[in-house]
Amino acid sequence: MLADLAILSHITMRTLKENPTLADIQEYVGVLERELGFDKTTTNLQSALQLGEEVGELFKAIRKAEKMRVAGDAKIGSIDEELADILIFISAIANRYSIDLEKALRNKEEINKKREWK
Numbered sequence: 001m002l003a004d005l006a007i008l009s010h011i012t013m014r015t016l017k018e019n020p021t022l023a024d025i026q027e028y029v030g031v032l033e034r035e036l037g038f039d040k041t042t043t044n045l046q047s048a049l050q051l052g053e054e055v056g057e058l059f060k061a062i063r064k065a066e067k068m069r070v071a072g073d074a075k076i077g078s079i080d081e082e083l084a085d086i087l088i089f090i091s092a093i094a095n096r097y098s099i100d101l102e103k104a105l106r107n108k109e110e111i112n113k114k115r116e117w118k
Helices: 002-011 022-036 044-065 079-096 101-113
Strands: none
Touching: 022 079, 022 101, 044 079, 079 101
16 A cells, blocks of 8 residues: 555645645645545555554664664665655554544653653
8 A cells, every 4th residue: 555655646636745744744644545545445454554564664674774684685665764654654544543643642742741761
């Protein structure tokens, strides 16, 4: 799905504005998913599993950047690409569950402020 999103995202009538807010990114991903039909063909579980795959790809990119051993035949993206992929999937999952990511982040930070960090 993500490869399709990356390749086909140029067909969208919507463009991500310069210096987007988190809400702008979330809205942009929603538009892309609707335009490409992923909102009707991809389940919440599929999106969650794909997010997990993207996190694994991030780990491989970090291993490569840190000069750790990686499979010679592995196709490994850059850290920034993998982080962007993860943000796309997080936004898509939040949209599917009607979660405002900015609000969720602010609420979680209030909880974290009260935690004792050791």
